[in-house]
Amino acid sequence: MTKDTLKQMSRRERQIIEILFQLGSGSVADVQAHLDQAPSYSSVRALLNRMVEKKQVAYQRQGNKYVYSPITEREEAAQTALKKLINTFFNGSPGAAVAALLGAEKDAISAQQMDEIQAKIDAIKNNNK
Numbered sequence: 001m002t003k004d005t006l007k008q009m010s011r012r013e014r015q016i017i018e019i020l021f022q023l024g025s026g027s028v029a030d031v032q033a034h035l036d037q038a039p040s041y042s043s044v045r046a047l048l049n050r051m052v053e054k055k056q057v058a059y060q061r062q063g064n065k066y067v068y069s070p071i072t073e074r075e076e077a078a079q080t081a082l083k084k085l086i087n088t089f090f091n092g093s094p095g096a097a098v099a100a101l102l103g104a105e106k107d108a109i110s111a112q113q114m115d116e117i118q119a120k121i122d123a124i125k126n127n128n129k
Contacts, residue, residue, distance in 0.1 A: 013051055016044075017070050017077060020057065025069035 009017065012035075019034045020026055026034075032044045039047075048068050051057045059066045070077070090096040102109070109117075 009056065012039075012047060013056065014081065016047060016051065017056065017072075020068060020070045021074050021077070025067050027065045027067055029065075031068070 015035060016031055019031050023030060023034070028041060028045045028048060031048065032038045032041055035044070038044065048057060048059075048066075052059055052068075055071060057068045058071050059068045061067075086092060086094055086097045090100065
């Protein structure tokens with residue numbers, strides 16, 4: 001799956017991909033059980049079939065059911081979703097997104113995580129010189 005494909009996913013398709021990442025793989029019933037305000041079984045099946053056609057998910061037959069799994073790597077999907085979130089809520093500014101996250105989560109971030117964040121910032125600064 002390409003990054004362009006991920007950008008073109010509907011809200012419901014992104015929810016399904018996230019569920020499949022959490023489960024590793026799942027049947028239509030598994031996906032339906034994890035969806036908020038889940039549509040009917042046949043609607044979920046139709047969505048999954050469309051996602052197969054778009055090469056967003058793959059499937060294998062196991063007995064009488066099909067089991068679906070994401071084709072893309074979780075990291076690639078996360079990066080695309082994060083870029084969309086930054087563009088939507090932070091006017092395209094990664095700095096504003098980081099500042100908001102650090103402000104909202106300051107008590108939940110450990111010293112080790114802060115050191116890891118600082119190391120990544122330092123690495124980016126050094127690469128930009």
